[in-house]
Amino acid sequence: MLRIGPKMIDWTVERKAQLAYSYKHFAKAKVFVFRKWCEKAAERRAPPPTDLSGSCKFGSLFMNQVFGGSICGHYEHQYNIIGGRIVDLSHDAIDVGRITNPYLHEPGFFAIPEKQASLNGCLPRVELWVTQFLEEIKGSEDQAR
DSSP states (O other): OOOOOOOOOTTSSBBSSSSOOOOHHHHHHHHHHHHHHHHHHHHHTOOOSSSSSHHHHHHHHEEEEEEEEEEEEEETTEEHHHHEEEETTTTHHHHHOSSSSSTTTOGGGGGSHHHHHHHHHHHHHHHHOOOOHHHHHHHHHHHHH
């Protein structure tokens, strides 16, 4: 019997934003995702991370869901293009600093079934993070008024 897997998603296609991208929102997103990355490490009983090393799948999916744009990358790293510019939550992470060309883009990479499965596996957690982040942003903006 032939099993049909989940629908393939073209992550390299531009998506609509739920929240306008700004440097202020980027800074809040970075703090939020780092907090969630630390929580994920604690769930796995791993040492607390010192930066966002290893988080690029989660970070780029999160940014894509919140700020729109597209996801780009290759086998070593993935990042976002939002409003025509490279946006990378983990730009200053140790692992990204060790990559010769972190902003290389190989579109075919995202069509690999294992990559699709990996990204799809991250989505439920990322979608929860997005909901929580948007609620936090709304709450902080309501308090500022």
